[in-house]
Amino acid sequence: MADVSDSPVVDTPASMEEKPVDAPQDSNKDEGKAEGENEESLDPEMYRYIKEDLFTSEIYKVEIRNLPKFTGFNDLKKFLAKHGLNPHKIKLFGKQTFAFVTFKNEEERDKAMKMVHGMQWKSQVLSVRLAKPKADPILRKRKQEEEEGASGQPSSKRTEGGEEEEEEEPLSVQIANVVTPLWNVPYEEQLKRKEQEVVGVLQRLAKEIGSTNKALLPWLFAQKGKYNRMCCSLEAIRPSPVQVGLHVGAHLKYYTYVTCSIEISRIDPKTPSRVKKVIGIEMCQEAVEDAKVNAKLNGLSNIEFHCGKAEDVFPNILNALVSPNLTAIVDPPRAGLHSKVILAIRRAEHLKRLVYVACNAKAAMNNFIDLCRAPSKRVHGAAFRPVRAMAVDLFPQTMHLEMLLLLERVDYDSKQ
Numbered sequence: 001m002a003d004v005s006d007s008p009v010v011d012t013p014a015s016m017e018e019k020p021v022d023a024p025q026d027s028n029k030d031e032g033k034a035e036g037e038n039e040e041s042l043d044p045e046m047y048r049y050i051k052e053d054l055f056t057s058e059i060y061k062v063e064i065r066n067l068p069k070f071t072g073f074n075d076l077k078k079f080l081a082k083h084g085l086n087p088h089k090i091k092l093f094g095k096q097t098f099a100f101v102t103f104k105n106e107e108e109r110d111k112a113m114k115m116v117h118g119m120q121w122k123s124q125v126l127s128v129r130l131a132k133p134k135a136d137p138i139l140r141k142r143k144q145e146e147e148e149g150a151s152g153q154p155s156s157k158r159t160e161g162g163e164e165e166e167e168e169e170p171l172s173v174q175i176a177n178v179v180t181p182l183w184n185v186p187y188e189e190q191l192k193r194k195e196q197e198v199v200g201v202l203q204r205l206a207k208e209i210g211s212t213n214k215a216l217l218p219w220l221f222a223q224k225g226k227y228n229r230m231c232c233s234l235e236a237i238r239p240s241p242v243q244v245g246l247h248v249g250a251h252l253k254y255y256t257y258v259t260c261s262i263e264i265s266r267i268d269p270k271t272p273s274r275v276k277k278v279i280g281i282e283m284c285q286e287a288v289e290d291a292k293v294n295a296k297l298n299g300l301s302n303i304e305f306h307c308g309k310a311e312d313v314f315p316n317i318l319n320a321l322v323s324p325n326l327t328a329i330v331d332p333p334r335a336g337l338h339s340k341v342i343l344a345i346r347r348a349e350h351l352k353r354l355v356y357v358a359c360n361a362k363a364a365m366n367n368f369i370d371l372c373r374a375p376s377k378r379v380h381g382a383a384f385r386p387v388r389a390m391a392v393d394l395f396p397q398t399m400h401l402e403m404l405l406l407l408e409r410v411d412y413d414s415k416q
């Protein structure tokens with residue numbers, strides 16, 4: 001709740017205990033005397049939020065002093081409840097001898113002040129006074145980052161005892177931190193972090209292929225030398241055209257035109273950029289219906305859809321296709337492809353290329369390894385190897401990204 005930087009008294013709890021407590025007065029006057037002024041408290045921007053329409057209990061805040069040492073959160077809550085007081089937030093400081101407590105409205109705050117001020121708890125006589133609201137946490141965080149950027153030193157807030165004070169953020173910030181954890185990271189930096197994550201995945205995949213498919217070692221060695229220890233080239237990350245709000249639909253328009261978890265395409269050998277036929281597999285009936293509408297809107301008539309679980313449907317469909325040059329695009333859920341699907345892909349040697357769309361590249365690692373591992377009694381068919389990768393940012397302000405990995409069937413005969 002309240003932050004140490006809001007309140008210099010937090011840094012001097014010993015002297016604070018001895019200070020005579022003024023009767024609560026006008027909050028501004030009180031703040032000026034007891035809490036002192038720092039640069040931040042002079043910046044009206046930091047307090048603009050309390051004048052906005054959204055509820056904040058910060059404007060109904062009091063400071064209770066002289067608490068018995070090491071008073072716990074529940075102790076204080078119970079103590080206040082016993083006297084019919086219903087606090088909104090409580091934050092204890094300085095060996096728990098004083099606390100900032102907020103209330104839902106002025107009436108409850110005033111009632112608490114009247115009741116608790118002068119009251120005895122254990123051997124302590126409590127005192128209460130108005131406290132000023134804390135500075136806007138978002139603006140303060142930005143300012144702190146600017147200062148850290150300028151000085152190169154992280155600035156931390158510590159109590160006298162040396163322990164780090166935990167900050168309780170308003171609900172809007174707590175939600176933002178969970179849903180869009182990178183909300184306060186510049187977009188360029190977000191892209192760098194995401195790209196770095198994909199680099200890590202491709203470097204790890206290089207190691208894994210090295211230990212699960214020795215025949216690929218010479219090729220792998222050359223790849224790692226060329227591509228910063230990664231197993232293949234990585235294209236520049238595709239940024240999102242907009243960085244605020246959810247806009248998945250807009251992206252899908254650019255990157256995919258059918259909705260299904262697996263698409264198998266037969267490439268026309270004369271015009272390889274053209275696809276002769278597309279077969280889509282998706283277990284959700286509504287998604288299949290959407291895919292049909294999308295296909296129609298895009299004027300595509302060479303697509304057929306199958307509704308069912310890929311692990312049940314895919315092996316038979318694949319076996320029935322006779323074209324010698326098939327490409328599959330898989331876009332599975334986070335957990336990745338079922339092992340039956342992986343084994344079917346490996347067995348079907350007429351499937352030459354595979355585009356794997358991974359919404360969680362780390363979780364897809366086992367699938368990548370199984371696609372690339374050496375053939376064995378269980379895994380029939382030549383291995384694949386990764387040849388190109390790309391990251392696409394569909395979810396700014398989060399660490400989520402889509403990784404596209406193009407894998408090609410290894411042609412052992414051609415000694416490539």
Ligand SMILES: C[S@@+](CC[C@H](N)C(=O)[O-])C[C@H]1O[C@@H](n2cnc3c(N)ncnc32)[C@H](O)[C@@H]1O
Pocket residue numbers: 252256258259260261281282283284287308309310311331332333334359
């Ligand atoms: C990451 S989404 C891909 C969505 C689609 N490619 C698009 O662009 O809209 C994964 C899809 O796989 C489907 N799915 C999940 N498990 C499946 C399974 N075992 N067999 C077939 N489809 C499955 C889900 O219904 C979901 O639509």
